Structures are given as structure tokens and as C-alpha cells.
Amino acid sequence: MQAEAGQLLEAIVARKETERRAGGGIFLWGVGNPPAAIASVLARTNAPVRAVFSIMKSRPKMVDVAPARTVVWRRYIDAQGVNRPLPPHALVTSRGHSAGGTKLRHYALMCRSEEPLLVRRGEPFDPAAFRNAGGTGAPVGASQVTALLRRVAADSDDADYEVNLNAWLAESYWVRLIDPAELDLGKLAMLHTLADLEPENWCKAVAEIRGGLPEIQETKARGTLL
Template identity: 35%
Template structure:
């Protein structure tokens, strides 16, 4: 989704390497998930958005998620004994009525097994993203935090807020101060974000194999590994019995012409899934290419 300018209200998320996966490979994994999910994919975030996403969507009619590269690399999480924390995969989500529902097996959202405090992480969150077209990475647009105000607090987003719903503040002066490059954009679909539950620790050897398959652009191996890990975990968990969000196909989405979006195209699952070309904007445009079958940044 290409934008000519920032929308007046949007969900802003600062993203970076996660659970040992570099950002370009993580975006590739989400493109694969998008194709398997008919256009829908989940992006894990560390905190709840409260009611801000619903409020903004009701006010504007739709809500876009803009993802920017984080300014610094996250610290490696540690457990209470000071050892590097493990990685968990999340197997279910909780709806508004408290019903626990299983995530589709192609969805693979991971996080550190512990919180920064060292306590076990019992819940996580995820943005419900949808894109009818391939994730288009790279943009000339930049986000200036000083020109943003949180929908919830009317204050500029804090450093600890990795994801926040914001309004743009118009100013006559030229933008100044720190800015963040825009990596990619997607639309958020109701309920906009979900709370995840039922985490399962991923074995180190399985995690290493999954990372290697994604790094090499080997979709078939990656899909088989992630589905096996998810199916083993789900076999031990209770399942929801009512209609699920993921039983409903994503709604048709059209980008607003005032935001400079392209017209909607039907989502296609055909084609070679490993031949994706992406760009990660970090100062200059950096091509995301594949050398010897590997995803590399030059």
C-alpha cells in the first residue's frame, strides 16, 4: 500500500528484530502468512491499545497501521536467573466475551518467554492486519513523533510505547527533531488488535530450523515446520466452539484516494512464494534481495 502523505489518524508501530529474527526476514514471514491467510496476518505487539483503535476507526471510518524501523535494537530478554530467555509461540486469542479461540495453524506469532522484569509472559497482543496486495516495503515518508498526539492521552507518544494510535498535529513550521522512516503499511481490521494466550515454549532446535528456512527463503520447509510446532501445541489446548474471527474472510479493502492508496486487487496465492523483492528504507533505499537463495540486505 503506497501513501503520498501520512493520514490524519493512524496506528503507529515501531518494529525491529524479534525473537532472533532480523526485520527483513520477519516481514517476509508475514508476507507468507498474509498469502496463506487470504490477505490477513497478525503482527505481535507488546501492549494493549485499549479502546483507542475502536475510537479512531469509528471517527475516521477505517484505520491504517504504519510500521517504522525502531531507532535501537531491543535488549535480549533474560529470565529471573539472568539467563537468556526462551521463545514462545502463541496459540490462541481471547475475544471480547472472554472466549478462548485457537489461531489458524499458519499463524506464527512469537515473543520472548519473559517480561523485562524477568516474570513469565502470560499474555501478548497482536494487530489484526489485512492487505489485498503484497507487502510493499520502503517509502520516502517519515514520521516525526513531535507532530503526533496519542488518541488516548492527547500527549506525544512515549519511548516505551512501541505501538500507539495517534493523530497528526498540523504545524506551519517545517518538521524538525527526530524522525523515523516508514517501512510498510497495512489496514487494520476489526477488532483491530487481539489479546493472545496459551503460549508454548519453542524448542531451540525447532526455532533454529525455522529461522534458517525463513532466512533461506524456503517457504515449503518453513510452512511445514511452523505448522508442526503449532499442531503439537494445539493438541494439548482446549478449542473454542463458537464462530471465530478467522472463519470469516477479510473484507474487501480499498485505499482512500485522499491517502494516495492504490485500487484494491484480488489477493492471489499463486506464484513463487520465495521470489519476493522488498526494500527496507534506512536513510537510503536498500534493496532486499536474495543471493544464493538467502535473504540479504546490501
């Protein structure tokens, strides 16, 4: 994890803690890559999967620190392939462009935590102790940012990474986001004032930032994993 959509990591964690409280423990964490194929199976069977967040060693990219455009995501495809509006307390943003042009999709981890979200230090996280779940079970690649893993060994005490934040995957686990809306300067400014809101005011602010949801009925998505 690192800076994203014009917000520093500390601000993102504070905002996600407010989201977690407003959602009864549920929060969504935006990620850039699509889910592993097995993720939907795990979600449908409610298999316990721990979500581990570790601070990146490299500095955040300038496109994440100061994106030219920022969007908020308003709908997602659930584990059954159904097109749904994001929960009223969930607020996921991202930069509005990718290498291929305008972003039309993004992804998110749906998480639950009964404990407040705080960046912690000290617990090692060793990528070498894991393999990718599904497929050939390849080792964790240096360029992998978000991955579904299975443990094959104990963490080394001198691991390069730490468990800085953790939760459990919940509901549809790892989903594709759709229906982005660009944020104007006023709504971008609102993002920096949300962390201390009470739950009822948080949900009102989220609705305002989203700009209102379009009238789309829940539909079965075609050709999707999640």
C-alpha cells in the same frame, strides 16, 4: 519495529509476507503492550485504521536478539471478548520471559495488506504530527513502541522516522494473545526455513511449530477489553 524473539527484522518481514499470502492478505504482528481502550470499539465498527511500521532508531535489546526462551502463541481474545484459536496461518512468537517473570500474555496487531510486505524508504513519519487517541490525547511519548494515534498536523519533511511498512488493521484490530508454548531447538530452527514456503506447506509448518492446539472451546473472556 526491530529484531524480536531471536529473529532479525529482515527475517521477520519475510516470514510475515509468507503468512500474509497464506492468509489471503491477513497477517498478525506481535507487539509488547496492551491495546488502547478505544481499539475494541473501532474494531466492532470496522472503522478504517492504517497500521504504520517504522524501524526503531535504537539497536534491538539483547534479550530480543538472543532470548533465553522463545514461545509461540496459540490463542487470542477477539473484539467481542471471545477466546479463540489463532487462524491456522498465523504465527506469532516472542521471548518467553519479561521483567515480571514468565510471559503469560502478549499482544498482536491483526492486519491486512493487498500488497507484498517490503521494507520501504522515503515516506516521512513524524510522531509530532499525532496525538494519542482516547484519554487526554497526550503527545506521543519517546518510550511508546506501539500506540493508537490520531493525526493533528502534517508530517514534517525532516521527520526522524519513516513509514517503512504499512497495512490496515483488520478483524479484531489489536488483541491479547494467550496460551504460549515454548519452542525447542528443532522448532526454533524451523523458524529460519519458513519464508519461501507455499501457503499449504506454511500452514502445516505453523501447526507443527504450535505443537497442536489444546481442546478448548471458544469462551467468553472475563474482564478483558479485547
